[in-house]
Amino acid sequence: MAADMTQTPPAAPPATxxxxxxxxxxxxxxxxxxxxxxTLNVFGTGFMGVWAIMVLGPVLWVVLGAFKNSxxxxxxxxxxxHHWSFDAFSRAWHTGISTYLKDTVIVLVFSVSLTMLFxxxxxYVLARFEFRGNRFIYYLFVSGVMLPVYLxxxxxxxxxxxxxxxxxxxxxxxxxxxxxMPFTVFFLHSFFRTLPSAVYEAALIDGASHTRAFxxxxxxxxxxxxxxxxxxxxxxxxxxxxxxxxLMQSQHGxxxxxxxxxxxxxxxxxxxYSGDFPALFAGMTIAMLxxxxxxxxxxxxxxxxxxxGTLK
Amino acid sequence: xxxxxKTRERLFIASFLAGPLAVYLIFVIWxxxxxxxxxxxxxxGVAPPSKVVGLKNYVDLFHDSIFLKALTHNMIILIVxxxxxxxxxxxxAFMLNxxxxxxxxxxxxxxxxxxxFRIVFFFPQxxxxxxxxxxxxxxxxxxxxxxxxxxxxxLGLTDANHPWEFLNSPTFVLWCIMFILVWQxxxxxxxxxxAAMQQIPRxxxxxxxxxxxxxxxxxxxxTMPLLWDSVQTAWVYLAVAxxxxxxxxxxxxxxxxxxxxxxxxxxxxxxxxxxxFQVLGKAGYACAMGVVIFFITLILSLVVMxxxxxxxxxx
Numbered sequence: 001m002a003a004d005m006t007q008t009p010p011a012a013p014p015a016t017x018x019x020x021x022x023x024x025x026x027x028x029x030x031x032x033x034x035x036x037x038x039t040l041n042v043f044g045t046g047f048m049g050v051w052a053i054m055v056l057g058p059v060l061w062v063v064l065g066a067f068k069n070s071x072x073x074x075x076x077x078x079x080x081x082h083h084w085s086f087d088a089f090s091r092a093w094h095t096g097i098s099t100y101l102k103d104t105v106i107v108l109v110f111s112v113s114l115t116m117l118f119x120x121x122x123x124y125v126l127a128r129f130e131f132r133g134n135r136f137i138y139y140l141f142v143s144g145v146m147l148p149v150y151l152x153x154x155x156x157x158x159x160x161x162x163x164x165x166x167x168x169x170x171x172x173x174x175x176x177x178x179x180x181m182p183f184t185v186f187f188l189h190s191f192f193r194t195l196p197s198a199v200y201e202a203a204l205i206d207g208a209s210h211t212r213a214f215x216x217x218x219x220x221x222x223x224x225x226x227x228x229x230x231x232x233x234x235x236x237x238x239x240x241x242x243x244x245x246x247l248m249q250s251q252h253g254x255x256x257x258x259x260x261x262x263x264x265x266x267x268x269x270x271x272x273y274s275g276d277f278p279a280l281f282a283g284m285t286i287a288m289l290x291x292x293x294x295x296x297x298x299x300x301x302x303x304x305x306x307x308x309g310t311l312k
Numbered sequence: 313x314x315x316x317x318k319t320r321e322r323l324f325i326a327s328f329l330a331g332p333l334a335v336y337l338i339f340v341i342w343x344x345x346x347x348x349x350x351x352x353x354x355x356x357g358v359a360p361p362s363k364v365v366g367l368k369n370y371v372d373l374f375h376d377s378i379f380l381k382a383l384t385h386n387m388i389i390l391i392v393x394x395x396x397x398x399x400x401x402x403x404x405a406f407m408l409n410x411x412x413x414x415x416x417x418x419x420x421x422x423x424x425x426x427x428x429f430r431i432v433f434f435f436p437q438x439x440x441x442x443x444x445x446x447x448x449x450x451x452x453x454x455x456x457x458x459x460x461x462x463x464x465x466x467l468g469l470t471d472a473n474h475p476w477e478f479l480n481s482p483t484f485v486l487w488c489i490m491f492i493l494v495w496q497x498x499x500x501x502x503x504x505x506x507a508a509m510q511q512i513p514r515x516x517x518x519x520x521x522x523x524x525x526x527x528x529x530x531x532x533x534x535t536m537p538l539l540w541d542s543v544q545t546a547w548v549y550l551a552v553a554x555x556x557x558x559x560x561x562x563x564x565x566x567x568x569x570x571x572x573x574x575x576x577x578x579x580x581x582x583x584x585x586x587x588x589f590q591v592l593g594k595a596g597y598a599c600a601m602g603v604v605i606f607f608i609t610l611i612l613s614l615v616v617m618x619x620x621x622x623x624x625x626x627x
Binding site: 044045048051052054055056057058059061062065118119121122124125129131137140141143144145147148149151152153154155156158159160174175177178179181182185209210211214235238239240241242260261262264265268277280281284287288291292294295296299 | 320321322324325327328329331332333335336338339340341342343344346347350400403404407428429430431432433434435436437438439440441442443445446447448449450451459495498499548549552555556558559563582586589595598599602605606609610
């Protein structure tokens with residue numbers, strides 16, 4: 001990447017630079033700034049275009065595949081669907097996608113809210129109070145980042161089993177919350193440290209309790225950080241595959257509560273036997289849509305949340 | 313109730329930490345401590361562990377050729393994947409934030425279409441691993457109707473009668489997995505680095521501009537040094553992701569249980585661990601493997617933290 005660009009020799013700033021009302025970066029200077037990277041620009045933009053195609057290509061190909069029939073799909077990768085019908089979608093919907101979606105949403109609503117509440121509480125206390133064991137508890141939380149999920153999988157399975165929470169919403173919710181703690185605490189800890197204490201101290205002097213000051217003063221101030229870490233948690237828990245596979249299996253014959261990711265893979269196996277790939281692709285398309293909607297509408301908040309980390 | 317100020321504060325701290333700590337200790341720390349204990353036993357994973365064998369599992373590990381193979385593969389992933397991802401993400405973030413030609417404020421702004429690229433590149437992050445697996449299974453299809461084969465045939469790199477055996481090829485299987493990893497993660501770090509870049513005060517860029525620095529120079533002298541913190545974070549997280557790669561290898565590569573590719577050419581520690589757990593009935597052995605993975609990750613993170621230590625700049 002470190003292409004050796006011709007460097008422009010340092011020049012004295014033009015005399016007009018200090019002129020009142022002169023637009024900064026207008027005209028000559030910015031032109032020079034741009035010139036030093038003309039090649040980089042062409043190459044860079046081209047490369048970014050290629051990468052964009054690499055990301056969108058497979059996704060669009062799968063969405064198109066949902067509209068093809070099996071013979072078109074097996075004929076050639078470049079075939080175009082002849083008649084746009086939603087048959088495959090209704091087949092996928094009735095083979096279980098609707099149930100998986102419902103279960104996933106139920107779990108995520110609770111697990112993400114609880115993750116945010118617990119994560120914020122712990123991070124806040126660790127970031128802004130001096131007490132014995134503070135560092136230890138902080139590192140205990142953060143070290144969890146080093147722990148690959150499958151490492152504790154079997155003991156975890158027995159742990160959840162002992163609590164009679166296998167294949168229950170509450171079991172998976174608690175496990176999701178626990179495994180989301182390290183990142184959430186780590187992220188919010190650094191965020192709470194940057195918040196000014198003035199407002200908070202004023203609230204205490206006015207007789208607010210610590211708890212009240214936290215909920216009414218600090219949390220609203222930390223909103224940007226909460227939003228961005230919340231989005232990452234939604235994505236992370238939505239993407240979780242291994243935990244539900246281990247914890248959400250049918251016990252004693254009652255119906256398993258499959259998460260969407262797990263359901264899709266079981267659908268993949270089923271379609272592999274029946275050869276109904278359009279339905280599989282349709283199922284994937286259905287699974288992608290809500291996430292895409294959430295993502296596209298929160299896109300700006302992700303950026304804003306991350307960037308608002310420092311208060312000037 | 314009139315309590316001393318100090319006592320009130322203590323109560324508050326305790327009440328706030330109780331919930332999060334309890335959940336975390338029960339579901340993360342404890343199973344994980346148990347893993348260490350189990351690694352010293354001979355245990356099939358069904359009945360409670362019967363026999364304590366001390367360090368035998370660890371000794372066996374380092375004489376186990378498949379384990380050593382998987383370890384090598386993880387090391388390759390560990391070097392290639394974070395490096396490529398960070399370089400790409402940095403480059404993209406630079407193009408998107410300060411790569412533009414005609415100056416906006418202070419001559420600094422992104423290229424045209426920045427918003428579009430940002431949204432597209434981040435997209436793989438919102439796909440669940442299951443979707444990514446099914447997507448690439450279809451794309452890597454080793455007959456001529458798979459998407460990637462269709463592309464290489466169109467490009468004239470091979471003909472329809474000799475499609476490439478992406479995931480079935482001993483040489484390429486690991487690279488195919490790494491490609492997916494990069495594809496998946498670049499967008500996330502692009503957003504992270506973008507956020508960090510946007511926090512850099514514009515006057516720094518203006519100053520560099522006034523001093524006659526070109527774009528490349530500005531990047532290496534101003535942007536990069538100020539991004540160290542986020543690069544550090546990125547390294548640690550990517551290292552953890554590199555030691556994992558479980559879902560991809562387990563579901564995409566050919567192999568009887570949990571994949572592994574042709575003759576273990578795509579085997580990683582995570583899949584070998586799971587196979588020992590669930591198929592070969594060697595849970596104690598698998599736990600020992602888990603402990604080894606954990607220490608590798610830990611040492612790596614500490615090295616990264618130390619090696620990239622810089623003076624912190626407040627702005």
